[in-house]
Amino acid sequence: MPRTTVSPIEPADPDKPALARAKPFGWLLVITGAIAWIASFTLVLERLELYKNPNAIASCDVNAWISCSDVMKTPEAALLGFPNPFIGVAAFAVVITTGMVLLAGAKMSRWYWIGLQIGITAGMALVSWFWFTALYTLAILCPYCMVVWAMMIPLFVWTTLRNINHGIIPAPAALRKFLNDWSWTIVGLIYLATLASIFFRFIHLIIPSNA
Numbered sequence: 001m002p003r004t005t006v007s008p009i010e011p012a013d014p015d016k017p018a019l020a021r022a023k024p025f026g027w028l029l030v031i032t033g034a035i036a037w038i039a040s041f042t043l044v045l046e047r048l049e050l051y052k053n054p055n056a057i058a059s060c061d062v063n064a065w066i067s068c069s070d071v072m073k074t075p076e077a078a079l080l081g082f083p084n085p086f087i088g089v090a091a092f093a094v095v096i097t098t099g100m101v102l103l104a105g106a107k108m109s110r111w112y113w114i115g116l117q118i119g120i121t122a123g124m125a126l127v128s129w130f131w132f133t134a135l136y137t138l139a140i141l142c143p144y145c146m147v148v149w150a151m152m153i154p155l156f157v158w159t160t161l162r163n164i165n166h167g168i169i170p171a172p173a174a175l176r177k178f179l180n181d182w183s184w185t186i187v188g189l190i191y192l193a194t195l196a197s198i199f200f201r202f203i204h205l206i207i208p209s210n211a
Helices: 021-050 068-072 085-103 112-138 142-165 173-179 183-201
Strands: 004-006 104-109
Touching: 021 068, 021 085, 021 142, 068 112, 068 142, 085 104, 085 112, 112 142, 112 183, 142 173, 142 183, 173 183
Parallel strands: none
Antiparallel strands: 004 104
């Protein structure tokens, strides 16, 4: 367990965006972590049902290209030999707990923030691989997986910015200011790029050609 100490409410710092401060950032962790945890846990339940009945229809099976069950039956859905959603259930529980600890007024040690940054960065890399695999290898979308993608984007961006603002990640002042000023734009552009990649990958199914 990380060493924690109770501290008074963090004073506002005009040089730091709101979400880089303890309480707002704590809420971000709790909200994004909880939504992603629910999506991951739902996938675990769906996968257990598929183990019992391989012909079961998952709640997120819509058609041939939007189907959680079809994705979960692929080798890519069990990278470590067990269903990938188990990773999310464990990892997002840590994110939620960290957020609750911050809301309680505790302060974590530097090593904890470094570990959290490494974990969330690894999670973002894994999610990026899932995105690429879903679109360009499997050509199947998993709605619950996309919920996790959507939560990981602000989680990764704001954890990184939080750690830059608190000196956990060294960065020049000019870069820190630029990232602070454009943080929401960065999140929005990543969302836009993700949606565009899905649209152009499946445009032939979304808008069937009459030719």
